[in-house]
Amino acid sequence: MASGSSTSLRALLLLGGALALSGCNATDLPGFLSGGGGETTPAAEATRSVERDVEAPEVFQVADSGLWDGRPSLGGVWVAHPSVTDPERVIIRNTSNGQFVIGVVYRPERVTPGPKFQVSSDAAAALEMLAGQPAELNVTALRREETPEPVEAPAAEAVAAGSVATSTLDPIAAASEALDAAQSAPAMSAAAVTPPAAAPAPAPAAAPVQSSTLDKPYVQIGIFSVESNARSTADTLRNAGMVPSVKEGKLSGKAFWRVVVGPAATAAERTALLEKINGLGFTDAYAVTN
Incomplete structure (x- = not known):
């Protein structure tokens, strides 16, 4: 009798599973399995700001003769001119030979007779100037300018609509396999279930570094x-x-x-x-x- 009840129960379960599977259609499937009709949205174009130097003649630009007196000097590449009020980052061009270099223009501590631009030893070397021989210089201020630059965003690895291969299932066979798997699976004892390990406590956040409030720190x-x-x-x-x-x-x-x-x-x-x-x-x- 028990065997007959088991057979009847099995038949009912198979019939119910078949009806449930046959009732599914594309609209009941999860989004990643449902086919067609969807539209892909192109990735938004990303941009980043890139700083670059641009000439700013409205800030400072002077064309005048310059001289290196032959002595070594500290401070790298620089020239000094009496018309300067504040130090500026500049591009220094030797118009007689086409050489140029990036440096700083200062106001000289003292004005000397002769060519207006006083030239450092590093600047003279970069401009190929000889000691004691004047050269015509053109000095123009530089400014940093931020310009947007497109950044290629990596394409998202998304499954295209309809790319999932599907096949028609035999509802009776599918329900039978599911029932057999459920009956053959061993019962899991409560003792066999291991609780997940507790997540480690988050590390304390580092104290924020105090930033400078100066415009020119x-x-x-x-x-x-x-x-x-x-x-x-x-x-x-x-x-x-x-x-x-x-x-x-x-x-x-x-x-x-x-x-x-x-x-x-x-x-x-x-x-x-x-x-x-x-x-x-x-x-x-x-x-x-x-």
Whole structure:
């Protein structure tokens, strides 16, 4: 009798499973299995801001003769001109031979007779100027300009509609297999179930680093056309107890290296840095934004 009841129950379950499977249609399937009709949305085009140097003649531009007196100088690539009010990052061109270099223009400590531009030894080397021989220079201020640059977003690996292979199932066979699997599976004891291990406690968040509120928290020591000169200057500052950074830049295919110290958190700290740097002989150092 028990065998007959089991057979009847099995028949009823098979019939119910067949009806349930045959009643399913495409609208009842999960979204990733339902076919066609969907539209793919193209990935949004991403952009990023890229800083680049542009000439700013409205800030400073002077064409005048310049002279290197033949003596070595500190501070990298620079020129000095009496019309300057504040130090500016500039492009310096030697119009007689077409050479150019990125540097800084300062106001000279004292005005000397002769050519208006005083030229540092590093600038003279980059511009191929000879000691004691004047050259015509064109000096133009530079400014950082942010320009949007498209970034190719990686294509999302999505399953295209209709790409999932499907086949028609025999509802009786499917229901029979499911019932056989359920009856043959061993019972799982409660003791066999292992509770998941507790997640480790999150590490305490690091204290936020105090950022500087100064508009110009860094002190720039100089701009160099030769990387080894920039590294050597940075070593001098490091040996004096400061933490310098060497920042590489490029303009019109030419690389240059800036040496800066900072950021200073307060104006008093920045002043102390400047005094210490000046004491090492870098008297043309000045505050910059970054």
